Every structure is written in structure tokens, then in C-alpha cells.
Amino acid sequence: MAEETDQPKTRSQSCMAWLKSPSFFLYANFLCSQWGDWMWLFASGLYLVHLDDNLLRLAASFGFAGGGCVLLFGGLIGEWVDRHQRLYVVRVTLFTQNMSVMLSAISVGFALHLEATGHPLWQGPLRSVLEATIIIFAILAQLASIGYKISIEKDWLVVVAQGNKSVLANLNAVTRAIDLSAKILAPTCVGLIMSYGSHLMSAIVIAAWNFVSVFVEYGMLKVVYSQVPELAHKKLRTSFADEKEENATEKEELKEEEIPLKIKEKEEEESVPEAKQKSTCKRVVMVMFEPVIMLIMGWRTYARQKVVFASLALAALYMTVMGFDSVTCGYIYSTGLSEWAVGVSMALAGVTGIISTYIFTRLRAKVGLERTGLIAFNLEIICLTLAVASVWAPGSPFDPDFLFGSPMRRALDDTLEPEYSMLPQEPQAPKVACSPETPLEGPNISIILFLIGIITSRTGLWMADLVVTQLLQENVAETERGVVNGVQNSLNMLMEMTKFVLVIIFPHVKTYGLLILISFLFICGAGMLFATHSYRVRGHLFHFEKCLCNNNFGHHGNQNGHNGQPSNNGQQPSNNGQQPSNNGQPATAVAV
Template sequence: NALFLLLAAARISLIVQNLSIAVCAAAVYFVIIYKSEIETQWPDYGLQTLCYAGIILIAVIAQLASTGNTIAVEKDWIAEICGTDKDLLATTSAILKSIDLITNIVAPIATGQIMTYASTEIGAIFIGGWNVISVFVEYYLLWKVYTVVPALRAVKDKCVVDKDIENQESGKCASCMKGLLGSFLTLIRGWKTFMKYEVAFAGLGLASLYMTVLGFDNITVGFAYTQGINESIMGGLMAAGALVGILGTIIYPRMRKCIGQQRTGLFGLTSQLAFLTLCVASVWAKGSPFDLNYASKASESDDVLDTNSTAFPPLFNSTSIPPLFNNTTPVPFNDTSLSESETWEDYISVGLLMTGIIGARCGLWIADLTITQLFLEASWEQEVERVRVKIH
């Protein structure tokens, strides 16, 4: 049925994403509950390491599915819904990104407080249960959008009409696609098609941006934990980053009308790089773990104030975690029992890093929306030209 063809990509990616997160949360829960048994099953924490590897693999699958869902809805669907109205496309893209960032405000705050003041186990149950329930709501909303917008179904009707032509083209290399080199050949054809776009280099710039950008990903969050920031504070920082990102989505459509699409993108990239210099400066700031004297200072602070072990030994060594925001034993801000060796200056480095990441969110999303719109406009213009040539 042609009605389900365009919906299939969004549907499959949505289900895989939510269920993968639920399975990952369940795995984390059981690893925490049976931590002592898992540690002693195999020598050298072998079973524990295997469990961590499985959790990471499931998380990667969830992330890939999330990316697929984003491409299907925020890239393909939105172009068909807005048609040739570039202003509507810019505004709608900004609204969708704002909705995404709003969820990034609520989710970290909720889970951060639960994991800090209840327990990590309850936090895992909450995340897993939420994703199981939300998959039905999200699927229903996708279905409503698909059925309400005729343009989405019209795209697939056109594709069905051209099915014979596509089959003829794909039949020429059917034997190759079945071979081991099928994926490689598909990649080559994709790159050839991609480089034909006038905005191909802008797309490469966006890809490079995401390869180098600092964000609140697993590595950054894990690093922040080793610097003594607990889940509650981390959730607040992630929410602050989302708020700054929302500011970027608000600025983008207005700035685009004032100074144009390209200048808006350049402004976004410049703003992002300016804030990221704070992250570079954090490497040499006081309290940086890259300081040659950091290890000795951490050992001295551990002699003064004994910190509790973390939830996942031996991956995280508690002696490297300053006691101020230790995630297992939060210390009130007005506590005067801190050792003299631990001062607020020891947190300048991680503070600069977090400030740079949060501030860069505005420019990041301005640049992202700009380059994405350039691609959507180019794709639409190319499609119009293809139809015009076919008619004549």
C-alpha cells in the first residue's frame, strides 16, 4: 500500500530507537542490582566488561535509529509539507528544533533529580518505562501528520508511477547489489549524487562540524562525572544548554530575513567558535586534569576526605573525583567542612568547559538550521527541474 511506504522509515526507526533505549535501561538496571555477582563470575571483571560492551552496543543502535528518524521527519517530511515556501520552511524547521530542545530541558532535569535523590536503579526504570509508553504516542502523532498532509502521500504516489523506471535502473546492477561490494557501490553512487549539489561543500562543513563539536554526549558527561559533577547538576547544565539552543532557533528565522541565509550561517559558526575557545582555555585552567600536578593533588585530597566508591568499579576510580560534587555523597553548597586543599578554583577548568559547551549551542543550531535549509531548498529546486525536463 502506497500509504505506508513513506511512513515506514519513520515508523521503523521510531520503534527501534525507543525499544533499544528500553532494553539498554533494563540492562543497566540488572548490572546495578547484581553488580557484586557479576564482578565475581569471570576473572578480571570479564563479565562486567562484557555487560558494559553490550550496553554501549545497544545505545549505539538507539542513536542510529534516532538519526534515521530525524532524517525521515525533520528533513524529508518537512520539505514536502512546506513546499516552495522558503520562509515557512525556515520557521517550521526552527519550531521542530525548538520542540526537540525543549524535551532536552525536561528530560535531563527529571532523570538527573531521580538518579541523584532516589537511586540509579529507579532512574533506569523510569527511562525504560517512559520509552515503552512514548513509542505509542509518538507513532500516533506521526500517523496523524502523515494522514493530514496530502503532500506526503502524493510523493509516494509519484514514486509508484516511476517504479518501472527505477526498477530498470536498479536491475542493471542487481547482481552487484547482491554481492559483497553492494554497500560499497551504493556509497560511491551516493557520493556522486551528493557532490552534484551546489551546496555539497556546505554539507561537508556541517558534517565536519558534528565531528568536532563539543556537546553533552556520553564522553562529555562521563568526563564531567570524573570531575565531581553529580547527576543533578549535570541535568541542570544540559537543560541550560538546551535553553541556549532554543534561543538560536528563535534568532534564526528573524536573522535570516534581516541579513540573508548565508550570512546567518556564518554568524552562527563564528558565534559557536567564539564560545568553544573557552573549552580550549579550560585545558590550561586551574583544576584541569591535563595539569601535570592534577594526580598528586587528587591523592592529597583523598587522604583528607575519603570518598565513597562509585557505582561501576573499576571503570571509575573514586580517588580521581574531587569531593565537592561527588555523585555518591552530595555536599551542600554551604558546607564548611571541605578540606583546605579543595577550593572553588579547582573547578575553574570544568566550569569553563561547561560554559563553552552551553554557550556554543546557540551558534550551533543557527548554523545547523541554515545549512539544512540550503539543502532542502536545493533538493526542491532540483526536483522541480527534473519534473520540468520530463514534461518537456
């Protein structure tokens, strides 16, 4: 009877225990954080376009300035994260990010109010001041968000998992699913507020959300911090000036051991003032130029990591016009699809991304992390072949003659035909997809293939992202997690800015096919980089030996032994993950 009465209590207690666990509070914190981030990311672009009289000047300025700041300061932010305790880092970055978004949203609300009332100050210098204030606070929030995400996603999750790789994989998968869900739902909520309310109302809601959520998020992190004592113990990264002094002191001590006592005493008496002066000058120089030195040393630290090829593969994935960003959405819309169809496509891409988080945990448990990465990159490449095929499919606006033709020809085309642009156009834009002489009838095969390719490729993309994220978590030292992930963010931004530069060089819809081909080459390069990492770790890529054994078994199974088993003199596969032999050659027998 006691067992029967205890069973319901055990279930309820297990449920309550999970609601009080560190994982639950991390998930809830991540949901609040990502919900606010995606609301602001979606709304900020619309605010800037609206305040700029439907031009893209402010939006482009914000994108370029923000990308440049991330590129320059990403490594420094990561270095700062490594040098401070965990709770201090999240407190500073969380409050800085939320307060910056709140102040930027308040500035947006004030600007919208002045514009709506037609106040004379709006036409004066105050307009430029408000625009600059909005962009500066938005960039500050973006930089603070990098530090916060590095600390939570790359450090806290690793400590909470306590060395259990399966638990870490589940934490990564669930947080990524939360991120993708918020990416779908949060912009929808803001869009509804803008549609049925106003832009001013949405700015007030965003400001209020960030003010309230900063205390809620910090409270949940405090609970996690108290429940996981290991979070209070962190190996801090020392400054470069201190490291140089320590190394110099060690070298001097080694030299002193080799010098006789009498000679050493004479040298000490003569060189004490000079040594003090030199050490003081060195320290002053190191402190003055420490940010520059940190930036250089951060990239060196990144380059010597064991997983550098895998992380470079992740960065290469950012150089693509085959994702649902502003450029891709503008291209899709210019081919004649409605806003509703674009929104549904983005939602489907989010759903496939959420499905990939479920597949990742199962696949990693069965075949390991490196094999999962190989499958993910190959899956993305296979799916994107449909997008490549769309370049030459019926209805494609790609025109090689326009790309490689003479300047006179391009100028004549622009004069005689409607303006082709990757910015949103009026609904009559389907004329872009075909020439006037051969009007396109029926569905646009090109854009259908393009959408199917990029929607299905999200599965491989997010699996690859999760694989590389966990590789960085498992293989980067605790004192280097911040700087390595900060440099990773800088590389990601460099690839993304490269994409925008290419779009600026080839802005015409007729040249978008070339951008698709360049993007596909970068993604194939990413797959090759990850394959290089896998080969370095596992010592092989494919099981040629086992394939040969299987073929011999199929043809001569009855001759090799009883019941179709190979004879004892056949080669047996070695342990999983066998490293290359000492002479640099891969192992000759490997397991599945």
C-alpha cells in the same frame, strides 16, 4: 451584533484549528520521541558504568561500536529511506527503535536484579550475555533512530511546509527548541527517579515509556499523514541494478537507431543468447554487491550536492572538546567544580540554545539564510575565543613542558603528582589547576572563561545547525534526501570519533589545552567552509562596494546631490544574491 458574537468564536476556533493542525501533531510527536531518546541516552551510560563495577569498559565499547555502525551504515540507512514510502519508513524505524530500547531496558533491569540479589548466575557467562544483549539492542535502536529522524526532520517537515520557506524555518526552530528542552528536562527526571528510587525503577519506567509511546507517536503520525495528502506521494529511488539496466537499455536503443535494419536483424539473431547471459550475470553481481555499491554511490551523491561545503562545515563542528559531552564534563569536574555546578552549566547551555532558535527565525527573515549562517559561524568562533584564552589563563592545568617534554619527565610527573584524568575525581581535585609551589587562591579564572565561552557559543552553534539543516531541506532532491542525510550522519560520527581518538592519544588534563586549540582550528575551518558555500551561492562575502559608497557619501554627501543623496552617476547596488559573472569573477555591485 453578529460580528461581536462571532469574534470570540473565531479566536476559539483558531486555537482549536491549531490543535488539530499537522504542525501540532508533529510537535507533540517530536516531544514524545525526543523525551524518550534523551532519557535512554542519559540512563544507558550510567547503567553500563554501574554494571561494569564503575569502570568505563562497557560504556567505551558501546560508544565505539555504535559510532562505527553509524559511520558504516549511515548512508545505507538513508538509501533505504529513499526507496520506501514515508509511512512504511516511520512505521518500521519507530517500532524498531522503541522495541529495541524496551528490550535493552528489560535486560538492564534483569541484570540489576541479579546483581542486587547476588545470584550465582551473575558471576557466570550469563553476565557477559546480558552485557552483550544490552549493547546490541542499544546500537540497533541508535541505527533505527537515524532512519526515523532522517524521515521526519529532513522529509516530512519539508512536505508539511509545502514550499513555504518561512513555515519551514519555524518548524525547524520549534522542533530544535523541543529537542533542547527535552535534553534538559528528561535526564533530570531520570536522575530524580534514580536518586529517590533506584536504577531498577528507572529501567522499568524507560521500558514502559517506550512501549506506550510507540503507539502514541505512530497514531499522531497517521493523523499528519491523513491531513497532508502530499505525504502519500513520494518519488522513490530505484535500485542501482535497475538503474544500470535502464541506462544500458537506453544506450542500446540509441545504437539500434543508427544500424540498418538488415544488419540489425542478423546481429539480433546471433547475440540474443549472449546478451541474455551477460545481463543475467550483471544483475546477479549488482544484487550481490549492492550494499557496497550503495555505500560508494551514496558518498558520490553527497559530494555532487550544491550545499556540500555547508554540510561539510556542519560535520567539522562535531570535532570539538568544547561541548557538554562526557569528555568536557570530565575535564570541568577534574578542575574542582562540583556536580551541581556542572549541571547548572549544562542547563544554561541548553537555555542559550533555545534562545538561538528564536533568533534564527527573526534573523533569517531579515537577512536570508546564507547571511544568517555567516553570522552564526562567526558568533561561535568569537565566543570560543574565551575558551582558547582559558588555556593560558590563571588556574589552567595546561603544561607545554609536560606535552613536549621527555618520556622520563612525564613519568616522573605522574609519579610525584596526583593522577590527572579527564574522568570524574574526588572533590579535592582543585590541586590539578595549579602547582604545589604556587597554590591558586580565589576563583579559577581559566575554568570560568572556558564555561562562559562554550555556554555563549551554543547560540551560534545551534543557529548554524538550523541554517545547514534548512539548506539541505531546500536544495536536496526528494529522491536523494535519505542518502544525503545518511552520509551526513556518517560524517558527523567520523568527526566525533576523531575527537575521541585524540582524547585517547592525549588523555592527560595537562594536555587538554592542546585539544582545545585543535578543536578551535576545526571550528574556524567550518566557518571557512560555510563562507565558501556562501560565496558560491551569492557571488560575494562582503559589500566592499557599498562600504566605499558609504564613505564617499559621508565625505562628499553635499556635493553628490540634494538632501545628502548620491548623484545619479553613482553605482547602484544590484539585486540580492547576484551570481558570479560568466568569467568566474564575482559581481562588482551587490545589495545588502
